[in-house]
Amino acid sequence: MQIRDLPYPDPGVPDARSGPRFLLWLGRNQLGGQLKSLAWGLLHFGAIAGLPYMVGVAVEAVLDRSGGRLALSGALIGLLGIAIAVGDTMLHRTAVTNWITAAARVQQLLARKTAALGSALTRRVAAGEVVAVSTGDVEKIGWFVEALSRFAAAALTVVLVCVGLVVYQPALGVIVAVGIPVLALAVLPLLPRATRRADFQREKAGRATELASDTVAGLRVLRGIGGEELFLDRYRSASQEVRTAAVRSARMWAVISAIQVLMPGLLLIAVVWQGVHLAREGRITVGELVTVYSAIMILNYPLRHFEEIAMAYSFSRPSAKRAARVLSLQRTAEPAGSRDAKVGGKEAGATGSGHVESGNAVSGDAGAGRAGAGRAGAGRAGERHDRFGLAGSTEALPSTDGSLTPTGDLYDPATGLLAPAGRLTAVVCGDPDEAGRLAERLGGHPAFDEAAGLPSVRLGDVPLDDLPLAAARTAVLVQDKDPILLSGTLRDLLDVPASGAVSPEEALDAAQCSDVLDALAQASVDDDPMAAHLTERGRSLSGGQRQRLALARSLVTDPEALVLDEPTSAVDSHTEARVADGIRHLRGGRTTVVLTSSPLLLDRAERVVFLADGEVTAVGAHRELVHSEPRYRAVVTRETDSERVAADTRADTHTLTDFDIEETA
Template sequence: MQIQDLPYPDPGVPDARSGPRFLVWLGRNQLGGQAKALAWGLLHFMSVSGLPFCVGFAVQAVVDRSGARLGMAGGLMALCGVGIALGDSMLHRAAVTNWITAAARVQQLLARRTALLGSALTRRVAAGEIVAVSTGDVEKIGWFVEAVSRFTAAAVTIVFVCVALVVYQPALGVVVAVGVPILALAVLPLLPRATRRADFQREKAGHATELASDTVAGLRVLRGIGGEELFLDRYRRASQEVRHAAVRSARMWALISAIQVLLPGLLLIVVVWHGVNLARDGRITVGELVTVYSAVMLLTYPLRHFEEIAMAYSFSRPSAKRAARVLSLERATDGEGSREAVVPAGDLYDPATGLLAPAGRLTAVVCGDPDTAGVLAERLGGHAADSSELPSALVGGVPLDELPLDSARSAVLVQDKDPVLLSGTLRELLDVPASGDVSPEEALTAAQCGDVLDALAQGSLDAADPMDARITERGRSLSGGQRQRLALARSLITDPEVLVLDEPTSAVDSHTEARIADGVRSLRQGRTTVVFTSSPLLLDHADRVVLVHEGEVAAVGVHRELLHSEPRYRAVVTRETDDEAAAHELGHLPELEEIEETA
């Protein structure tokens, strides 16, 4: 795989059982690139290691006054120089290719998993953690994959040089062969502590990223309550914790680097001292002493790759662990599906609560707990994270977890209470997979977006048509009610068999809410629609109202009947307190019709 061939047609199925297994899986999928980088790395390191022998050969040729051997040594040195330059250039090219392709594979896997899980992902993994995994962690994983080939080439070169020195000059070669493994393994006792500090730093950095992401997302609210300084102080403290953790981690890696400099220096002193004594005794020549000295000095270059691979693995292991955690998350329904790829039609039924939404009708669901409503809405769409414990929702008697992913999403569309608007023009926002039966104009009218179009047209200097006006990231330039209405229009255009809306009008005024209720009822005529709400205006337009209390259906009827007959329903819809309920039972409060009109 080359960079120009990206993205991958299929990034594969990762081994996400653990971080190390995921790294091994990445390596196996890049054997060709790793082999290419290893070959160029061997050429580079072997050429570097050949220079000491050429230098020693040249020195001995000068001592022996041999011009032919001196010329031969010069030619060999030139050949080593070419090998060094060519090998280094191509090694860098191959290694960077491995880095980028590995990072691209991980990013594709994360994007595919994000699309598969949908809104269930952010309930199981913090948004800041997802951002950290898809940015910084991807780079660290790519760094380790890229460093493996260089480390392997360096290790093979060191073994080759040690064996060559033992054969070339046993008296000094044995000292080098014994000392080099000690140099390579000397830092191993420090690696666990360095890894723990790197993990701690990454944890603090992830927390700071999550805090910054949440602060930016809620900036409008923070300004409204004057909480900018409070959250800024929190981020300052989190940032300082990251700095302290980074300094502690850097100190440990500085100690490892110092040892990697100190020990080769000590080995060089031992070799020189022993070699000088051997040369005085006439047991080795000056050229042999220079060769061994130069070889030991240049061995510090490939030895540094032992430190790099240790650092790369220490930083990439927790990153791979986090990436594997995200990639191991499963969708509530089966992505492949055990049934044919057809979109079922019929009643929507949730066995866990007993909720039934008849086909072709508008059903309103009232829950006292908003969090329960959100979880139930997601489960109706087949996105809930707890499907292993609760049965799947059914459409027309077909379990959603037995449908292929595309069919399940075509059957049921869930719009949560905080829908996201992607940046781009309004035309691009509404360009979604749709049945074609609902036009953008009809959807915008039903969602009462007339004033939103006017605001977009006035705020855009270069767009004559409001559909060409640009919407900023997450619709931050719009009010909460405007975002809700545009998101509702987008859902209406899709025109799914079943549409589930979670508090679609919580941020709009009552007059607009009444018109939206009429528009949705009219546009969704003959389609199954489920609305989670406690608004009397929406409830009064529903064909059927279901009260869910403590995870079960507690009452079914129409809005006005339930107001009279069900105290728990009345308490949620009218915000009635216990004292008011008792007073109502005694007849000390106005009639329900009055309360309802006021609501």
């Protein structure tokens, strides 16, 4: 794989069981590049290792006054210089290629995992940690992959030089052969401590990055409440902790570097002392002494790569561990055939009231399991069909990946919520947090229900968890309460996978974006609002403008079922009424669920469902529920407890008065 071939058509399936296993998997996938880098490294280091011998030959030629041998040694030294230059250039080129391609592979894996998990990712891993893994950690992992081939070439060169010195001059070669392993292993006792300090530094840096990310994301709120100095002090404190940890880690690596300089110096002194003694006795020649001396001096260079690989591994191991943690996350899904819809210790199963006695329903095959899952919540499902005269559809539409996307009623067995096919259903939750959890479930990402064993949401008769991810996303689209707009032009924003049935102009009109288009046209060079640039997260727009553009993006997609979580919370009442009409008109014949407490949206919904304590407690029209359901009225009208008691008292008085009048008559 060359840099020009990036990105990878398929980055592969990583071994994310641990950090070292992930690094090993990366190395196996880069085997071709590693071998190429190793070959160039052997040429480079081998040529360097050959210089001492040729220098020794040249010294001997001078002493023997042999011009031919001197010229030959000079020519060979020149060839070795060319080999060193070529080998070094190609080694750097191939090593950096390994670094970049490894980093690109990790980034593609992280991007694919982020896309697969969606909003569930940041509920399991802090946003700052995701940022740290995608930036600094990727670089450190690439560094280790790059340094690995250089270290292997350096280690082989050291072994070959030691063996060559033993053969060339045994008296001194044995000293070198014994001393070099001692040099290489001298720093091993310090590596665990250095690794721990590096891990601690990475942990502190990750926390500081997370704090900075959260602070930037909430900067506008912090300014509104005057909390900038508080969070600035917190970041200063976290930054100082990172600095202190980095200094402590650097001190340990400085000690290791000092040992790497000291030990070869001691070995050199021992070899020179012994060599001079042997030369005075006439047991070795001056040229042989120069050769051994030069070899030890040159060995300092490959030995440096022992320190580098230790540092690279120490820094990349925690980074690989963090990356493996993110890559090991899975989209929550229960195995087909084992979905027993358990809600509050009971299963949504066989009784007409929607509750069954606790027990287990186990099926032996996937088909029966799906049938069991279809029967889970059958009481409520049957009740809703009887009540509304609806029939669940099992019709299917093509998905983006060629699979079939189911159509029909959107049904959540855990709460009993039914969104009839082709109708606009509004949902009011007694607890605001419950709306967010419900949106997660309806989107097929039940991150909050991972340990609860709750059954999958169904579209028609098909559980969403049984669908391929692409088909599930084609079937159901969820717009969060705080949607994110990416930087780019408005045309880029609306260029999303879509059915093609809704044009961008129709979506913008339904979302009442005319004022946004006018503002963007003024900011555009050629008065084209579609070419106007949107800043990151749409920060150049107001909250209501961002919300309406996000709504237009969702409407363009035109999914089989659209779930909107408070789509007009930042919009004024007049615009909100027009947006509600636009949604109802544009989504006619499509299943739409709006989680809201806005009376304007609720009044235009074809059906309103009220959820309290995790289950459906009332279904009807908005105006009916306002009069018949006190808890619904309290949520929608923001009615206080005293106002609710007064309203109930007035209702009771009115009833008694009517009764007294009838009795009197």
